[in-house]
Amino acid sequence: MSCIWKALSEQRRTSKEIDRKIESWIDEYNNINKILLLGSGESGKTTVLKQMRILYGKPFTDEERIIARTHVRYNIVEIILQLASGYQGLEEDYLIKATNGLKRMAVIRGDITLEEEAIKLAEFLWMDKKFRNAVGTLDERKSKLMENSVYFLNRISIVSDPNYMPTNQDIILCRMKTTSIQRIEFEMGSSKLPNKNQRFWMFDVGGQTSERRKWIQVFEGIHAVLFIAACNTFDQSTDDESPKNKIVEALELFSGILKSRLRWISVQRPHMSLTD
Ligand SMILES: Nc1nc2c(ncn2[C@@H]2O[C@H](COP(=O)(O)OP(=O)(O)O)[C@@H](O)[C@H]2O)c(=O)[nH]1
Ligand SMILES: [Mg+2]
Secondary structure: HHHHHHHHHHHHHHHHHHHHHHHHHHHHHHHHHEEEEEEOOOHHHHHHHHHHHHHOOOOHHHHHHHHHHHHHEEEHHHHHHHHHHOOOOOOOOOHHHHHHHHHHHHHHOOOOOHHHHHHHHHHHHHHHHHHHHHHOOOOHHHHHOOOHHHHHHHHHHHOOOOOOOOOOHHHOOOOOOOOOEEEEEEEEEOOOOOEEEEEEEEEEOOOOOOHHHHHHHHHHHHEEEEEEOHHHOOOOOOOOOOOOEEEHHHHHHHHHHHOHHHHHOOOOOOOOOOOO
């Protein structure tokens, strides 16, 4: 009989311990400041996330740099193809063949040999005088190119080296389409904050219309939303079916978010001091 009592009280103790642990996890979770980055596509959300990671989070691992390397190399391939696109000046047979080969390579990814061949071909084209004459100077075409074009074209021989590993700056400037929810963790200390060293989780979501339904998944438990808008797009329009000024699109998105889900977020207890 005493054995049964002993086993039961042991069970109760274990159960209480588990409850205490769960409570402490919930407390810990609630004490983490959760920030959600929102904004239209290409507004700079992922760039902010990467900058916060570099400033306050864990350094990028070798595995992450290898993944970024693929993106950097294909960014350059895309820049070269963008330069060549629709250009009547590409009359030379070898240039046409090379750009067509690059187009095919740009579609297939996931193989390091192909990746190295693609970047070498991109470098070959960029170093070719006839190619440069045909596509014009970078300054002439700058407005139509991706923002990171000049930076990466100047680094093409470094990036095409088989031993190349991206620097933090390469990772910041490299464009990668965000298709899933990403989270970074970091700690920030400030004498002005109530608990000095505060833990943060920052979430990044895809900004394209197709990704917006995923935002809803991360709204729960969020303490702050950082809405990012790219001011330099004041003279650009969206390229969907009903084109709209990009700043107008950002403002509409912002007011849409305010109306829909943020009402209850505003009643959450803020952990951050606004004096900081
Ligand atoms: N000039 C400038 N370019 C930026 C800034 N932030 C981001 N970009 C560029 O804008 C493009 C889109 O940025 P990204 O962070 O991917 O936007 P997201 O789609 O909102 O995640 C990239 O080429 C970035 O390098 C900024 O503050 N200034
Ligand atoms: Mg993004």
